[in-house]
Each structure stands twice: as structure tokens, then as C-alpha cells.
Amino acid sequence: MKNIALVILALIISCSPDKKSDQQEVLFVASKSFRDTAATDPSWSKENTLVYHTISEPDNLHPTNGSSAPRGEINLYIHMALIATDLKNQVIVPSLVKSLPEIDNSGLEYTYELREEPRWDDGSPLTMDDVMFFFKAIRCPLTNNPFAKSYFGNLREVRRDETSPGKFTLVMKQAYIQNEYFLSDFPMLQRTFSDPENILSKYTLADFDDPDFKPEQHKDIVEWAAEFNNEKYGRQPEKINGIGAYKVERWDQGQSIILVKKKNHWTDHSSRPGEKSYPEKIIFRVNKDDNSTMLEFKTQTLDASCLLSAKNLMNLKKNPDFNKNYNSTFIPSYHYTYLAMNEKPDGANRKKIFDDVSVRKAMAYLTPVDQIIQLVYGEYSNSCKRMTTNVSPLKKEYDESLTPIPLDVNKAIILLDAAGWKDSNGNGIRDKMIDGNTTELSFDLNYLATAGDWKDMAMLTAEQMLKAGVKANPVPLEVKVFIEKARNHDYDMMMGSWSGSCLPEDYTQLWHSSSWVNGGSNYSGFGNAASDAIVDSIKSTLDENLRIPMVKRLQKMIYDDQPYIFIYTSLRRAILHKRFGSCEFYAERPGILLSHSKLIGVMQSDDVSPH
């Protein structure tokens, strides 16, 4: 209840952020909107083209074969999915289907019904033929989409409803929290475009599940898959086919990708509010350099970004011209930064320092989290919230009763003394006899050499720890080495970050002990039989009322064990030119919906009242 009240209050206030100074934006909300500007400026372009900043190109724009973040972002406008993420309300919503699925009591069957409105570019409607092909194309062992397959692995069967042409049921292998969500934002495929000879109709999902099925022995499927996987379907504009409102006009390698709005697209007359798209063109402009990006905002070359550095956005916000031309803000995201400690060191390559929970807690008392946040976000640090556990404070699963561990050198000293770490030789560094050897409380603090502020953050932490006789040695590492060391547990302490989303989370990858044993992402070695049982229960409990208390129990276990020192949730740096109205920024990726940005002062079709 307290949460709901806070969110409502936050939304009310956030609707008019221009009434107060930006430094006072202390609200931790999942979305933030700005009022349309009353007056336009003569310097503003009248073109209904939105230029969006991106720091890298997508690996490709294939609807299913690819993994990069920019690809997913651009595909949002080219394609549509059966269900989509409502960025504002942080929930899934029906997109190409009439409603969210009806779920049977076992949690294994999910029934959907297709909408009648969606049309492909050739004018043909979306049919069950497309839906059946879509699932088979993703599950076919020869299609080059391991990431998509990961999500679709739990699907056993797609059952058509013979009595109702647009109705179908997904039958899952196991009850799993992501059964309802795995389809969100996965681009739908047109069968007649991607499989004109209807090759996949000869095969079933059961065939693809069968370990004895050898697709290489079926010439037709081999040839079809080779064509489907061909990179031209992810690179040549005329070969990229989607049901969304935009199509790719041009891809200038390393420079930009230009999307152009389709004429008379079916969403222009959609019955659903919020489905209409406004900019005639969206240009994804690549700019890797932060200073150069800042200059492109000064010259109004760029209209929007969510990737400018915090430092440069803070600089720009001091510039009256920038504030006159752009709406901008810092908004929370599901991305968080942490310090992980190796709970299970081998004692040979890595000293047995952090196998003691008291030492880990002492490290938490020695980490200057507030100073780090101040370092990264300066005067906007009030907008940034500390993480206390593994769950974002934006989520309803977040346990508010767990308080952040403050910077307290004295408490750390007490804990370290009690754990037997004392400066016996007077060199200023604590030590302890471990396995017959005098071991100093000195360790490596690994961080990514390429990550912006991490060097300063590591230095700040090391400096603070030294006050308690703890010597952290910051070690910058190249990304390959960094990941390999983490995965092989060849580290003492490391600074890392994870991305998440608003959807329910499976905690296996990060917190199940199996993910430590098998080289997964449980880098710290957290976990025991009790926590593993909770992690397993969480992922198969579909009832939110039962699941949330379990997630809170897991948070408490992690909090008490302190495998990570959670630092902060990153703030998204959101900017949109004021010549575009309906400005709204979101915590969920990509942070902004470009198609909703409506050019101010230009009459659009939905401005005309029927009266």
C-alpha cells in the first residue's frame, strides 16, 4: 500500500517536472513525462524526422537471428510481437493478440487469440499459418538463433483451435514464471515471405524436440534454413520484412540506419490507443564519442538519446540553450552495479579471505557507496537509489525492510577484529594465520578497464578500506580476461554490473549454487540447499502472491550473506528535443518510444476530430 501511494504521488509530481529545478528531482519512478512546450523556437527543424543517438550498430536486423541491444531496439519499430512490454506501466500487454493469455490451472497451457486488424505489407492478414511457422522457425535446430531458442525451449506444442480460426494454445513442458512473458517483443514472421514453399509445415515441434531427429538428413529443411539464415535478411533493406509501422530505408555502415514510416499502415487506424506512430522517419545515428555527441546536441543535430554519459548530460543541463531546446532527465533503470566477493576461494591462487561472512560484512561497511554515487551522478545523485539486495527498488518484490549498510569504519574494525584479522606485524595491514600461513588482508579488486567511472570508484573504495587496515589493489582488466577470471572464480573482489527488466526474474543464473559449479554467472559462490530450494520454487510459482514472499526471503538470505556489496541502480540519461511532444521516459529499456514522439505544430491525422 505504501508503495502504491508513493508511486501515485511520484507520478502526480513527475507530470510537471518543469515547475521545479532538475536538481530537486529526487523521485524514484519507473516513468517520467514532460508537458508539450507551449512555444516553438525558430531554430527548430520542422521536419518530422527524429534523429536518435546510438553508440553502436546492430549485429544485424534479422527478425530472429541476432543478439545485440541496438538490434532489439530498432526491431521494435519494424516488427510487432504477439505480446509487448508496456514501458510506462512495466507490464506485458497484448499486441498482435486480442488479450493476454488464458492460463489453465496447471500453468502449462496458454490460450491466445489473434487480432483481425494486423496486415502484412502485401495486404494479407496475420494468420495462424504465420503463427505456426513462427514457432517452428525459431525451434528448428538449423536456424541460427540460439538466443531465441533459449527462451522457446520450454514450449512443447502449439495447438490450433479448429473451431476458432485465430485461437491457439501454447502447451509448455514445465510450469515456469516466464511462460507468460517469453513471447514479449519477439518479432512475428510472415510465412509466405520466409517460407514460400511451406517447407516447415512438414515438420512439428515434436520433431525438433526429438533427439533422434537429424535435420541434416532432410535436404528441404537444410536448404530452407540456409536461406532463412542468410545475412541478407538482416542487412538488405528490401529483404527485411516486418508487420510494424516502419521499414528500413537505408543502412549506411557505421553511420546510420534510416527507418521510414509505411504509408497507410494498419496501425494508423488501429482500435487501440497508443499504437499509432508519428515520425515520418527515424534515423538511428551512430556516434561512439561522448564529447562529439554532446556537440551534436548543442547543434541540434540529434533529437534524442538515452546513452550520453552522466557527466556530459550534467554539463549540458547547465547550458540554457540546451534546456530551451531539449527535455532531459535522469531516470532509474534496472541496471545495477555491485562488488562481488569470492566466497569459495581455492586457497592456492586466491586467499581465503571472503569465505567468512564477517569479513564480507566488514567490506560492506567500508564501501563508500554514497560517495561513489556522488562521484558518478554529481548534483543528480539524489535521483539515484542505493541497491540493498539483488532486486531493483522499482519492483514490487523489493524488500524495503532491508536497510542499506552505511559507511562505518568502526563497525568494520569490530567485525574484522572479531574474525581474527589484526595487524600483528605493525605494517598497517591486517593479517591472520590461515592454514599455518600468515595471510595479509590484501586482495585484488578487478574492474573493467574500459568502463567509464570504474577506475575512480575502485580507487575510492580502496582508499576507504585502507583506513581499516584492508588493502584492496585495483586491477584494471580487459573485458575477455575480466569475464574469464570471474567465470573461473579466479578473483578476490570484482566490480561488475547486471541488466534486468521489469518482468519476473528467474534467479537461477545468478544465485543458484549450480551456476557456480558449472561456470555460470554465480561468480561469488553464494548458495546452499535452502537458498537453492527457494530459487527453484520461485521459478515455478506462477501465483504472484505466493512468489513475492519467496523472493523477499531470498533477498534476506543474500542480504545476510553479503556475497555482493550492492552499490546503485544506474540512471538512464534521457533526452528528447522539445519539438517533439508526448515526451515520456521509462526505466525499462530502451527508455523511450520514438514512434510516440509527435512533432509539435504539425497537424497529424489523429488531430482531426470526427466532429
Added chain:
Amino acid sequence: MRSYLLRRILFFIPTLLVISLASFVILINSPGDPVERMMQAGGTGELIPSSLLKNQRAEIRHRLGLDLPVFYFDIHSVNDEGLAKYIPAISFHLTNQFHRWLFGDGINSKGIVRGDFGSSYLSQQPVSGLISDRIGWSLFFTLTSIIFAYLISVPLGIKAAANKNSAFDKSSSTILFILYSLPAFWVATLLLMTFANPDVLHIFPASGVKPVAGYPADANFFQRLYLSIPHLILPTICYTYSSLTFLSRLMRNAMFEILDSDFIRTARAKGLNEEKVLWKHALKNSLFPVITVFAHVFPAIIGGSVIIESIFTIPGMGNAIYQSITTQDYPVVVAVFTITGLLTAIGYLVSDILYAWVDPRISFSK
């Protein structure tokens, strides 16, 4: 001359094989795992449920051939009978990564011996296409900057040498020394902040090599060049200034040594004017070091510059190479190494020919 050239060109083949083998071995043994990098979901750190990821690593590894042994051969006896069992024989097997790299997998790639470098692990784009898309801009900037650097540095070096210890020599030396010590990223950022900044001077665009919306569809080459020129000036300055400073110092020192030679003294004693002494007699003889440097220019064509390309958002080879190395995109890296080796060999061949041109005493007959 012709047989010498043929010999040198034939020598390229084993050289390239050795380069490809060396680069392959280095990459295979470098830390990290390309599959793990691919599983990082495009570097976003996004969490994909591990329970659903069970077979995906294995699937990618199999598709890329990374589940094969790097090399596969065995040593055995020639024969099991008699003394022959003490004679070792080596059998090479084809199911290994290096063989696949050389000769392809029979389905998706033909192997480098047939001119097919395969496809990028990350973008699935054919490596040849990836390189041809990007090499144009690297080539443009490298060649343009070299032409400018030579056009400026040669006269500058000659003038400084001809007027040794003059005010011009001292001031040019100081300026060039300062320029040489400035790092490229600093100069690039300084140029941007000065000439692409509405708060100071807004003369050039801050990023890219063409207008934001690209070229008009019907624009011809010259119209495209005209539209791109404002984008190209600042990066060209960055590409040029360091080689300019280096070359002019090289030219000055070489020319200075030549001007001290007996034959120059003789030329002067004969009463030739200084212009003729400098440009006809001294210049040709002082070009040796400059020609040597020219041999290194060829590989730079494919190398590009990571820093300048990143700052000015140039779609060149530098960034592509950097990204492929950090993501362990083996096909791209080995292709680049091999092409760089080829260009280096060509560079040395060209410089050998130029040596013979400037000095007739050098002969190719032996």
C-alpha cells in the same frame, strides 16, 4: 627484374600461410571464449535464464566448429611388423579447426585457400563483405593523409636542412616536436571542441563522414564528395599531423647528411645554383629513409585508426578490427592479419623497386 618480381611474389604464398597459422594459433590461445562473448547478449550483460541456456553454448560451438580439436594428427609406426614398427609416421586428420579454416566446412565456407575468409561470428556477415564495406574510408583517409604529409613534409624538411640553425629551422623544429608529442585523441577532441562547437566556432560537423540523412539518392560521385568534404577535414588533419611531423624530421636529417656529402660540395664548386643542387642532386639521394617509411604505409591502409575513427565516427577498418579482437571474432581477425601481411609484403616490394629507381647502383640481378 621480371624474374626477381616473380620470385618475390611466389614467396608471398608461404609467407601468408605462416602468417595465417601464427595468427590462428595466437587467437586460439588468447584468453576468453568467443562463445561466451556471444552469450553476453551483445555485451549488454542482460540476464538470459541459465536453465534455458543448457544446450545453446554447445550448439554455437558446434556450428562454428569450435568443438573440433585445434589441430589433429597422430604419430604412429609405419608398420607393425619388423623394424618398421620403430619408424614413426605422422597422419594428419581433417576434422580440426585449422583445416576447416583453410579449406572450409563444405557447407557455409570454402576456406581461405579458396579466397573465402568465412563469416563474422557476431554479425554473420561475410568477412570479405565486412572488409570491403569499411576499407574504402580507411583507404581514403590513409592515402589522403599520406599525400598531404609528403607534400608538406618534403619541402619543409628540405628548407629546414638547407637553412640549418636558421630561425626557420629552429621554429619549425620546435613546432613539429610539439605536434609530434600530442596524442591523437587529444588533438581530435581539441579540434572538435574548437571547430565543431557552437560555443566557440561552428564550422565543421562533429561526427560522421556524410550528412545525417545520407546522400540524396540521385547524387553523383562529385556531389557526394562535396557533401562529405566538411565532414572529412578535421579527421584528415588528425590523420596527417603525426606522420607529417615524423616525415619532415626524417627528410630534414636525410637531406642534411646529403648536403654534407662530397658530391654536393663538388656540385657547388662547379658553380651550380643552390636550387639545382638541392632539387636535382640532393633530393633524390635523400629519399631513402622516406622510401623505407613508405613500405609501412601499405599495411596502414587496412589498419585504420581506432581512436580517430571512434571520435569522428568513421566507418573504417580500425574499429572493426578492434571490435573483432575484443570479441574474439576469429574469422575477421585472421583475415585482417593475413591481408596486413600481404600488404606489408607488397609495401616492401614496392620500396625495393623505388630504391632501384632512385639509386641505379642497386640491381635486382642477384
